[in-house]
Amino acid sequence: MTDMTWSQATSINLISIVIVLLFAGSIVQGFMRGGSGSAKHLLSMLLEAVIVILSVVIAWKGVQLISPLLQTWLKGQNLQVPAEEIGILKQTYYTAMTSLRDFTLLRFGVLFLLGYMIVKQLLNLLIYPFIGPWLAERYAQPERNKSFLSSVSGGAIGSVAGFARALLLIAVLFIYVTLFPHSPVTPYIESSQMYQKGAKEVIAPFTGDFITEKVPVFTRAVEEEFTNILQRKYEVLDAKIPNNISDAAKEVTARGQTDEEKAKLLYKWVGSSVKYDWDKVKLYEEKRIWKEQTPEDTFNTREGVCIDYSRLYAQMARSIGLDVKVVTGLGYDGQGSYGPHAWNEVYLKETNRWVPLDSTWVASGGNWFNPPNFDQTHVKDA
Structure with missing residues (x-):
């Protein structure tokens, strides 16, 4: 031929x-x-x-x-x-x-x-x-x-x-x-x-x-x-807010006057107080064992991965009257590709809009509370 x-x-x-x-x-x-x-x-x-x-x-x-x-x-x-x-x-x-x-x-x-x-x-x-x-x-x-x-x-x-x-x-x-x-x-x-x-x-x-x-x-x-x-499944799953989480949220946001100030204070606190659990990631990647944990587990151990950060942030935000979502999708890994990730969106009544934030990435540096071009590093599930 x-x-x-x-x-x-x-x-x-x-x-x-x-x-x-x-x-x-x-x-x-x-x-x-x-x-x-x-x-x-x-x-x-x-x-x-x-x-x-x-x-x-x-x-x-x-x-x-x-x-x-x-x-x-x-x-x-x-x-x-x-x-x-x-x-x-x-x-x-x-x-x-x-x-x-x-x-x-x-x-x-x-x-x-x-x-x-x-x-x-x-x-x-x-x-x-x-x-x-x-x-x-x-x-x-x-x-x-x-x-x-x-x-x-x-x-x-x-x-x-x-x-x-x-x-x-x-x-x-x-x-x-x-x-x-x-x-x-x-x-x-x-x-x-x-x-x-x-x-x-x-x-x-x-x-x-x-x-x-x-x-x-x-x-x-x-x-x-x-x-x-x-996102609704996490609202239902985490509807019960433990007293220790509610009390901590009130203490963290005590000096906040607006929804945005309170949301930022919680974002900084969760991002700096919780340590990323690399052992949990390794356990899943090597043995396909997923260690499920509640927001209270994350709060008590101060360890978790992105979904744990996001669920804890959502519970703390709801406990002080903020409307918040847990968002799942893909996050940029800094090496040219994207991997499974979770973050939050919080509603600010003063400006009548939902804004994104990523408390997991606080430790990596930079501003991840409603920064410009947030959607270029975070892609929602659809």
Whole structure:
């Protein structure tokens, strides 16, 4: 094989191959089924598509009405996490219920999924008893000795089904490319001529600017909410604040006048009072043993890793009335890469904003209380 031939062979795009095979496979199926069988299959596909579309529309409209009512009801249930030790089942319950109450997209998504499944099942029960017998009667007998004309008509019908399937695949790829333009896979998808043709000539004109402009905004909102849900588990897990931690927080922040001053005093105290536990890291890296500890453990031993610093800071901040989050994600290791990390965000009422801080890095020097470009060294989970 020459270099030119090898280059051509290795440059074949698998996306194009899958699209062609999907289309060609549907034609072959139609040819084998014949006109009658292919027509029945196509009608079944169309009926299923109609039911799916109706289910989506009805569920969407229904959730728009139900979601605010559910939020109002949940707010009236006094879902306050008990300030005491609670088991895993109660932790899960309070995390789920308070998340449904506070996070709009999560609540909408859960209700929509349930609504879609219920509505689709009801439509199947209502429609198929009427349409099913007609399809069975209309196409009752399989074509045992199909004529050439029947096979050709079946292939033609199969091509319609194949076009729909190929277009659906291209639509999914189009959404992926729009949401993840910097993904390593994206350039490969876009290099497919079959994809380009379908995306540019059918999908893009049909959707207009909706996918390219609206969907990324929605995705960022989902990522932000998902991050908040991940943080909620620590709020539930550490709801009980021991007296020694509460008393220490009051003493540390006694001279603070504003939320920012109090938050900074706690940031400096936690960062300078707790020693980084390298033995805990070594135990996990070498033996995969994770030494779980509570904020009270960290307070008493004065040792911990980033998540322990962050949970202790959060408890101390909440004990003096500050609104604070535990944030997980990736932190810059100073050697050109990122590793698992945790830090905090605290709400400052005076300026009406959330600001980030990293008490773990206090010992390394520098200012890590809301410094410029904090997000260049800290990347949230999403």
